Amino acid sequence: MSLDPPTYILSLQNNIRARPISWEGAVRAKTITDADLKKIKSIDKVRKEQRKQTIEGDIDSFCSLLLGSPGSPSIFEAAAKRPDIIQYMLVLTGDIIDDIPSFTATLAKHPAPFQPFLPLLKASTNPEDALPLLTSAVLASLLGYALTLPSKDTTQIDEALPKLYSYLSALAKSSDAGLQDIAVQEYSVVLRTKKSREIFWKQREETLNPLIDILRAAAGAGKDTDSTLWSGGASVRSAPEGGLAGGVGLQLLYHVLLVVWQLSFEGTLVGDGLHDEHDIIILYVQLLRLSPKEKTTRLLLSTLSNLLSSNQRNLLPAAVLARLPALLTNIQGRHLSDPDAAEDLKSLIDMLDDYTKTQTTFDEYAAELRSGHLRWSPPHRNPTFWADNARRILEENKGELPRKLAEILSKKWESDKQVLAIGCNDVACLVKEVPEKRAMLEKLGLKGRVMELMQEADETVRWESLRAVGEWLRYSFESK
Numbered sequence: 001m002s003l004d005p006p007t008y009i010l011s012l013q014n015n016i017r018a019r020p021i022s023w024e025g026a027v028r029a030k031t032i033t034d035a036d037l038k039k040i041k042s043i044d045k046v047r048k049e050q051r052k053q054t055i056e057g058d059i060d061s062f063c064s065l066l067l068g069s070p071g072s073p074s075i076f077e078a079a080a081k082r083p084d085i086i087q088y089m090l091v092l093t094g095d096i097i098d099d100i101p102s103f104t105a106t107l108a109k110h111p112a113p114f115q116p117f118l119p120l121l122k123a124s125t126n127p128e129d130a131l132p133l134l135t136s137a138v139l140a141s142l143l144g145y146a147l148t149l150p151s152k153d154t155t156q157i158d159e160a161l162p163k164l165y166s167y168l169s170a171l172a173k174s175s176d177a178g179l180q181d182i183a184v185q186e187y188s189v190v191l192r193t194k195k196s197r198e199i200f201w202k203q204r205e206e207t208l209n210p211l212i213d214i215l216r217a218a219a220g221a222g223k224d225t226d227s228t229l230w231s232g233g234a235s236v237r238s239a240p241e242g243g244l245a246g247g248v249g250l251q252l253l254y255h256v257l258l259v260v261w262q263l264s265f266e267g268t269l270v271g272d273g274l275h276d277e278h279d280i281i282i283l284y285v286q287l288l289r290l291s292p293k294e295k296t297t298r299l300l301l302s303t304l305s306n307l308l309s310s311n312q313r314n315l316l317p318a319a320v321l322a323r324l325p326a327l328l329t330n331i332q333g334r335h336l337s338d339p340d341a342a343e344d345l346k347s348l349i350d351m352l353d354d355y356t357k358t359q360t361t362f363d364e365y366a367a368e369l370r371s372g373h374l375r376w377s378p379p380h381r382n383p384t385f386w387a388d389n390a391r392r393i394l395e396e397n398k399g400e401l402p403r404k405l406a407e408i409l410s411k412k413w414e415s416d417k418q419v420l421a422i423g424c425n426d427v428a429c430l431v432k433e434v435p436e437k438r439a440m441l442e443k444l445g446l447k448g449r450v451m452e453l454m455q456e457a458d459e460t461v462r463w464e465s466l467r468a469v470g471e472w473l474r475y476s477f478e479s480k
Helices: 009-017 025-030 035-043 050-056 059-067 084-099 101-108 130-146 156-171 177-190 193-204 204-218 227-231 248-277 280-290 294-310 312-321 325-334 339-357 362-369 383-398 401-409 419-432 435-443 444-457 457-476
Strands: none
Touching: 009 050, 009 084, 009 130, 009 177, 009 383, 025 035, 025 312, 035 050, 035 084, 035 339, 050 059, 050 084, 050 101, 050 362, 059 101, 084 101, 084 130, 084 177, 130 156, 130 177, 156 193, 156 204, 177 204, 177 248, 193 204, 193 248, 204 248, 204 280, 204 435, 248 280, 248 294, 248 383, 280 294, 280 325, 294 312, 294 325, 294 339, 294 362, 312 325, 312 362, 312 419, 325 339, 362 383, 362 401, 401 419, 401 444, 419 435, 419 444, 419 457, 444 457
16 A cells, blocks of 8 residues: 655655755765766656666665665765765665665665665754655665565564664654654654564554554544543544544544554554553544544454454454444445455455344343453342352452452542443342451452542532441441
8 A cells, every 4th residue: 555755745856956066076085986976866856767777787885875885884974074065964864765666675685785874874853854854754764664574584573673763753743643643654664564664563562552542533532531531521523623533633543544454454462452442442532433534444353353253352352342233234225336445345244143133131241350351241230240240250250250340449540430330239239139248348448449439529429428338337236
């Protein structure tokens, strides 16, 4: 999938191509050699076909010009004190990589193909500085090609790719949408192989987290705020024109979704982590609900299909909890025109249908607890559910579920106090139905926690905690 170059990079490159360079002065100053200048002039400001013929007629010599050879530094090292020449040569190199695949293959097979560029990534701490921006574009293209070549020795890639990711992550953290888009598009250029995706995932605190923040903003949920996602509270009407909530433009949204889609091809590796660290299913259901274009819907559906099919045990319950089946039925009524999107939609509907046919209300409640986030789903207020399942909840899998309930209640939930109210409700129901297990619940810290929550500012939390303590005290008095 080919993307148009980021607008800012394109503008910068065009500006640099138009600048005059004092090449003869550089030769006189011995910054570059006369032989270097002849090579540069033979491929500069000529037709693409002529440039291609010239380079392919002397590939090794031009490779040496750009990357160096024994006893001969690369043009980027030789002209280290002339940023105008370096910038010009970065633009020219980018053009060559894009236009002449045979030469790009030669560059990628060089003993140290990325070495001249890596120091240039650190040339400035200003994210808008031209030199590292141009360098990252060249590195991304060269690495993207090198990653597809069969090679037993990946030492050079293993050194260069993490450094490129670190540089791009700084752009992604910027508040400038243009810089964010550069980062995301260059991620996409290299995320075409299993190896590059594995390294990206290994560095996910740097690489992925800023992208998830962009998606959360687009979904109408601030950073570290879950309540909007769980309630489905954001609205298309609240989004700015040409984008979604949080000021996220449609183009940036599409490119971020493209990166996560590429990552989802390693679903077995990343699925559980995306769920545990980012509530990815809840987030994607909300984005799917708000999706403004079929092209974003296509990426959302395909990513969900990749993740759910490779992590069915943990992610299918989360998808049901997030009310994905009902949303998919709604989307099905729109009659998607994109055949790939329609195929992914059918695959998801079939997968979730097969899953839900085998699930009981107990399974749904257990899945909600395991998700780590509670909402007022039907079981919580259903006396029959508690009468039928309270003992099983306490005893299933050696007390896994009450331990999970204690873990949920131990958090403060500053942005979503209803979780605490629901947890207290569940404690009250467990004590009421299985009073002889009070000691077990007290050992998990649940009695102490619900007593603490009687002091909460939130009225619903206070009421539910009071009810839980009341059940505890009622059975304490009755047992005396």
